[in-house]
Amino acid sequence: MDLLNNFTLIGLPYAALVLFVVGTIYRYRATRFTYSSLSSQFLEGRQLFWGSMPFHWGLLVLFLGHLAAFLIPETVLAFNSHPVRLLIIEISAFMFALIVLVGIVTLFYRRVTNPRVQAVTTRIDLIVEILLILEVIIGISVALGFRWGSAWFPAVITPYLHSLMALQPDISAVATLPGVLKLHIVLAFLIILLFPFTRLVHFLVVPLHYIARPYQRVIWSWNRKQVRDPDTAWTITRPYQEVPNFLQKLVPSETVELLQQKLISRCCKHRK
Amino acid sequence: MDVRAQISMVFHLDKCIGCHTCSVACKNIWTDRKGAEYMWWNNVETKPGTGYPGKWEDQEIYKGGWEKKGANGRISLKGAGKLRGLLNIFHNPHLPVIDDYYEPFTYKYLDLIEAPAGDDQPTARPVSLITGKPIDIKMGPNWDDDLSGTPDYARNDPNLQDLSPAEQEAMFQLERMAFFYLPRICNHCLNPACVASCPSGAIYKRGEDGVVLINQEVCRAWRMCVTACPYKKSYYNWSTGKSEKCILCYPRLEAGYAPACMHSCVGRIRYLGVMLYDADKIQSAATDHDNDSNAIDLQMDILLDPFDPEVVQAAKENGMADSTVKAAQTSPTYKFVKEWGLAVPLHPEFRTLPMLFYVPPLLPVMASLSEAKNAEQEKKLDPIAKSWNDDWLYDTSTEELWGTVDQARFPLKYMANMFTAGDEEKIKDILKKLMAVRIHRRGVTVGDIPAERVQTTLEGVGLTPEMADDIYTLTALAKFDERFVIPAAHREQAMEMMDFVGDTKGSSGFGINQVAERGL
Numbered sequence: 001m002d003l004l005n006n007f008t009l010i011g012l013p014y015a016a017l018v019l020f021v022v023g024t025i026y027r028y029r030a031t032r033f034t035y036s037s038l039s040s041q042f043l044e045g046r047q048l049f050w051g052s053m054p055f056h057w058g059l060l061v062l063f064l065g066h067l068a069a070f071l072i073p074e075t076v077l078a079f080n081s082h083p084v085r086l087l088i089i090e091i092s093a094f095m096f097a098l099i100v101l102v103g104i105v106t107l108f109y110r111r112v113t114n115p116r117v118q119a120v121t122t123r124i125d126l127i128v129e130i131l132l133i134l135e136v137i138i139g140i141s142v143a144l145g146f147r148w149g150s151a152w153f154p155a156v157i158t159p160y161l162h163s164l165m166a167l168q169p170d171i172s173a174v175a176t177l178p179g180v181l182k183l184h185i186v187l188a189f190l191i192i193l194l195f196p197f198t199r200l201v202h203f204l205v206v207p208l209h210y211i212a213r214p215y216q217r218v219i220w221s222w223n224r225k226q227v228r229d230p231d232t233a234w235t236i237t238r239p240y241q242e243v244p245n246f247l248q249k250l251v252p253s254e255t256v257e258l259l260q261q262k263l264i265s266r267c268c269k270h271r272k
Numbered sequence: 273m274d275v276r277a278q279i280s281m282v283f284h285l286d287k288c289i290g291c292h293t294c295s296v297a298c299k300n301i302w303t304d305r306k307g308a309e310y311m312w313w314n315n316v317e318t319k320p321g322t323g324y325p326g327k328w329e330d331q332e333i334y335k336g337g338w339e340k341k342g343a344n345g346r347i348s349l350k351g352a353g354k355l356r357g358l359l360n361i362f363h364n365p366h367l368p369v370i371d372d373y374y375e376p377f378t379y380k381y382l383d384l385i386e387a388p389a390g391d392d393q394p395t396a397r398p399v400s401l402i403t404g405k406p407i408d409i410k411m412g413p414n415w416d417d418d419l420s421g422t423p424d425y426a427r428n429d430p431n432l433q434d435l436s437p438a439e440q441e442a443m444f445q446l447e448r449m450a451f452f453y454l455p456r457i458c459n460h461c462l463n464p465a466c467v468a469s470c471p472s473g474a475i476y477k478r479g480e481d482g483v484v485l486i487n488q489e490v491c492r493a494w495r496m497c498v499t500a501c502p503y504k505k506s507y508y509n510w511s512t513g514k515s516e517k518c519i520l521c522y523p524r525l526e527a528g529y530a531p532a533c534m535h536s537c538v539g540r541i542r543y544l545g546v547m548l549y550d551a552d553k554i555q556s557a558a559t560d561h562d563n564d565s566n567a568i569d570l571q572m573d574i575l576l577d578p579f580d581p582e583v584v585q586a587a588k589e590n591g592m593a594d595s596t597v598k599a600a601q602t603s604p605t606y607k608f609v610k611e612w613g614l615a616v617p618l619h620p621e622f623r624t625l626p627m628l629f630y631v632p633p634l635l636p637v638m639a640s641l642s643e644a645k646n647a648e649q650e651k652k653l654d655p656i657a658k659s660w661n662d663d664w665l666y667d668t669s670t671e672e673l674w675g676t677v678d679q680a681r682f683p684l685k686y687m688a689n690m691f692t693a694g695d696e697e698k699i700k701d702i703l704k705k706l707m708a709v710r711i712h713r714r715g716v717t718v719g720d721i722p723a724e725r726v727q728t729t730l731e732g733v734g735l736t737p738e739m740a741d742d743i744y745t746l747t748a749l750a751k752f753d754e755r756f757v758i759p760a761a762h763r764e765q766a767m768e769m770m771d772f773v774g775d776t777k778g779s780s781g782f783g784i785n786q787v788a789e790r791g792l
Contacts (some may be wrong), residue, residue: 032489038513039493041367043402049363056362115403116370120510205492207361207471211354215468220479224591 005175008186013164016193023196024204037202043116051110055103058096062139065093065150070161073154080151089150094143101136108133128191128198135187142184157185274551275576275587277596278462278482278627279520279544279758281534282608282615283455284747285633286706287541290453292316292414294533294542298457301532302519307511309376309401312413313518314533317454320429320443320686321416325372328504329619330430335366336502337465337622338558347559347623352469352500361471366499370510374411376401402510418451426451431689439683450682452633454690455541457533458505458518459618459626460484462549462574463558466517469500474515481546482627483520491515502622530756543746545603545757546596547610547627548576548583558623565695567620574625575610578603599759604746605629612735612743614702621693632687632699634706705733709747712740 028035041048069076080086108129111117143149156173163170174182195201251259298314317323331337335351349356351366360366379396387394400407416425432440443449460477464484467475474490475497477483486497486506493513497506506517521531529535534542557570576583578600587597600606608615608631615629684696684703692698708729715726730740746754 033512033514035489036491036493036513039495039508040510041364041369041495042498042508042510043370045363045367045369049365052362115405119402119404202492205472207358207473207492207494210358210471210473213473216463217467217473217476218479219476224479 005171008182009171009174010169012186013189016189020192020195024201027196027201035201035205038199040117040120043120044110044114047106047110051103051106054099055107058100058103061096062100069150069153070158073158076150076154086148086151090148097136097140097143101140104129104132104136124198128194128200131187131191135191138180138184138187142181146181273586275548275583275590275592276479276551277592277600278547278549279525280547280605280627282543282605282629282631284541284631285452286631286635287539288453288455289539290316290318291538293536293538294455297532297536307509308516310370310373311507311516314455314457315413317456318417318419318451319454320426320432320451322425322428324413325368325504327428327430331502334368334504335499337624340559343562349465349469349500352496357469357471357496361494364495364499367495368498374413375407377407377409431686434689434694435683435685443683456503458484459503459628460520462554462625462627463623465500465502465624466497466506469496471496483522485519486515486517488514502624525758528760540755543604543608543755545605546600546759547603547606548578548587548600549574550576554625558625563621563693565692565698567693568616568698571617571620571625572610578606593759596759599757602757604755604757607746612739614705616691618691630691632691632702634703705735708733708735709740709743712737713744
């Protein structure tokens with residue numbers, strides 16, 4: 001039993017985290033083209049609405065809930081100190097879990113029954129969806145069978161996760177948990193492990209920067225103000241890569257030039 | 273004044289014969305890949321007609337382009353934008369689906385050869401290029417080709433909405449029916465809605481030549497550009513999970529070749545040249561009008577006179593090469609658009625400031641001459657040859673002309689809805705100019721029109737005989753080098769020059785040397 005616990009609660013999490021970090025970064029640098037949500041709305045839109053909307057929004061809430069318990073356990077515990085607030089948080093979380101379940105089951109049904117969506121379905125898509133369905137069902141059964149998760153998660157799971165982060169894994173508490181609970185944890189790490197090999201990477205490129213950027217984008221392949229100025233160094237003007245304005249003000253001009261050269265060598269690496 | 277250059281195209285619609293050669297040339301080079309079969313970066317539509325995708329001009333359906341709220345309000349994207357785009361990212365309610373275009377198909381040709389011997393003729397059944405299963409073909413990219421009178425297509429044209437029922441009926445009487453062709457590619461707008469709608473920031477306008485491109489490595493399939501483009505010229509590749517659009521054949525342009533659609537054009541209807549514009553005025557030109565013909569005036573105001581010394585000076589300060597300024601001075605598009613005022617943008621009321629221009633067709637309007645007097649026509653019908661006599665079909669006397677334009681059987685309102693945000697006067701001015709050039713040339717070549725009448729006609733539309741000759745020359749006689757004037761590629765600007773153009777064929781065709789395969 002110790003061996004199994006060590007493997008699933010220490011070995012697997014570390015393997016998953018390492019693969020997640022290394023894998024997603026490598027994939028981003030090597031084949032950025034494959035970073036896509038691979039939306040299939042263009043082939044089928046109506047069913048997708050009833051699947052995608054509840055799934056994504058519900059999952060967003062659940063994810064933020066788990067994240068809060070992980071990052072700010074004391075606050076969550078303090079919030080739960082009043083039974084009414086505990087009830088509100090538990091019931092709403094449970095509702096969102098049901099919403100997610102409805103969403104992901106709809107998505108799975110759509111994926112296996114619609115011939116057009118089948119045409120753009122890979123094996124890994126199905127594996128991910130099945131894992132997610134299992135994970136949500138197990139999560140719901142945990143919520144039903146082991147009440148007040150928002151109260152014991154910060155006390156039991158959070159220290160375990162923190163010990164993982166501190167590279168001093170302590171599984172003494174989690175090892176004694178019931179099997180369903182451990183399965184929920186193991187599946188979660190399995191999904192994290194699969195990230196770099198699936199379309200799940202689109203979660204990492206959520207375009208929140210859109211809010212801050214101006215609407216229009218014009219890109220010059222060379223610095224138009226300097227390209228025909230004989231006093232300007234050749235390297236600055238060609239091929240032009242933007243070094244952010246605030247950096248240009250903060251650091252000396254030689255560093256800016258060096259940065260630009262870095263950018264140039266990066267952008268031209270794929271050219272023979 | 274922030275002077276920039278834009279490579280811009282003019283389509284002379286009177287010369288378009290609707291042969292689709294441009295579409296086929298484009299398809300063979302860029303979109304014969306999986307997931308792109310249904311895309312026609314260049315397509316040709318019959319007008320009146322619903323087009324491709326069906327009824328694309330109806331923004332109540334597709335929610336494309338910009339809209340202005342209130343008289344002095346700012347403009348915002350109709351169906352996308354920061355808040356709406358991010359809230360709808362899991363399901364975009366305004367995204368057209370593939371059935372709005374058509375399901376791409378092929379035929380099982382091998383069945384013709386390999387079918388076992390039997391009693392009936394083997395057939396090649398159509399199969400879907402998505403699922404591979406047999407389908408019934410319901411639509412195609414030019415499904416309404418030449419079907420101008422049909423209730424399913426022509427009468428559903430969104431441009432007919434302002435016409436009275438009587439006018440619409442008159443338009444579709446069999447013997448009065450007329451139509452023309454509308455070739456469309458990406459407009460490479462100055463205020464592109466696709467760029468503004470992209471949450472990832474994958475779409476951008478190239479500063480040097482104004483080509484609007486989608487960076488395939490940054491596109492994450494959030495699909496907002498498909499909604500935002502009012503011309504529906506941003507397409508979603510369902511296989512690779514990336515959006516794609518017309519690239520104005522920039523790898524060809526940089527190597528000094530014309531875009532494939534232009535190069536293959538049988539009717540020689542296309543003109544390509546540089547235009548200088550003032551980027552500081554883009555914002556106000558897109559905002560300061562109320563969906564009226566003022567939109568055209570404001571857009572014309574952005575375009576700068578390349579001979580103006582101040583403009584040239586400002587261009588140089590912006591690092592523009594002399595050859596680019598020179599190309600702008602000899603640009604055929606500048607002549608059509610600004611100098612002669614003959615070409616207008618398609619649907620300026622979408623507020624994207626499209627940089628492709630159309631010379632509206634005169635012929636459907638002029639052909640209406642015959643209908644006015646039925647009894648006289650009968651008398652003029654040559655009983656032996658069974659053909660109409662020329663001298664009444666094109667009666668070129670000026671009194672007749674202006675009257676005809678006013679009561680054209682092809683309502684000017686229809687064309688005004690397409691090209692001038694509903695202003696019939698602007699369309700009429702252009703048609704009168706085009707007719708005046710014909711009258712002038714008839715005076716020169718045939719000589720049966722009195723010189724003073726020719727002169728008054730030209731003066732009436734503000735043309736000199738020299739200008740009329742220039743218009744005639746560029747319209748009818750111009751050789752390829754006069755229709756296609758772009759500056760030489762500057763090595764320091766041409767990012768893609770080191771790449772062999774052929775390399776991009778079969779890969780994604782966007783200058784990334786990677787086969788465009790679906791990601792995990």
